[in-house]
Amino acid sequence: MNTIHLMVGIQGSGKTTFSKKLSEELGIKIISTDEVRKQNPNIKEEMVWPLAYDMCANEIKNNKDVIFDATSITPKVRKRLYDNIKERTNNFQIGCYFFKVDVKVCKSRVAKRNNIEGEINLPLEVVEKFNNSLVFPTYDEPIVFIKVINELGNIVDETTKL
Structure with a gap:
């Protein structure tokens, strides 16, 4: 069975940096909603997610694991x-x-990323809003393991569904 390695955390928590390291370590592809937006600058926002889902499903169909790099902060989003x-x-x-950061x-x-040319400018209030909505995943959701990552990008806790 193939695994979708799902990043869960607010903007700036280190998901993309960790995803790149995990991708190198496991030799698997990263599907990122931010990258979908960058590679398709004229895409309508409502098409970003279906395209990302298609890309993710194609990796699974090709019998490969995949990393899904998006905020995924609530059970509703993860279930979707x-x-x-x-x-x-x-x-x-x-x-x-x-990502517990x-x-x-x-x-x-x-704020530092907002000053980099070519990066998507994100108001800091959005980060605060996402943080207020962030929900820790549980095994009531369709997931098989949870790994907690700290601000240094290290796994500090790990559990597996029995």
């Missing part, structure tokens, strides 16, 4: 990912990487 991939393919499981650190990182 599961349901949309399930509509396109099966024989997959989802494991979550939860102080919102002040995340806002500082986003």
Whole structure:
């Protein structure tokens, strides 16, 4: 069974940096909603997610694991990912990487990123809003493992569904 390695965290928490390291370590592709937007500058926002789901499902259909790099901060969003991939393919499981990083650190990182040419400018209030909505994943959701990542990008806790 193939695994979708799902990043869960607010903007600036280190999801993309961790995803790149995990991708190198496991030799698998990263599907990122931010990259979908960058590679398709004229895409309508409502088409970003279906395209990302298609790309993710194609990796599963090709018998490959994949990393899904998006905020995925609520059970509703994570269930939508599961349901949309399930509509396109099966024989997959989802494991979550939860980024437990102080919102002040995340806002500082986003502020620095906002000054980089070519990066999407994100208001810091959005980071705060996402932080207020962030929900830790549980095994009531369709996931098989949870790994907690700290602000240094290290796994500090790990559990597996029994």
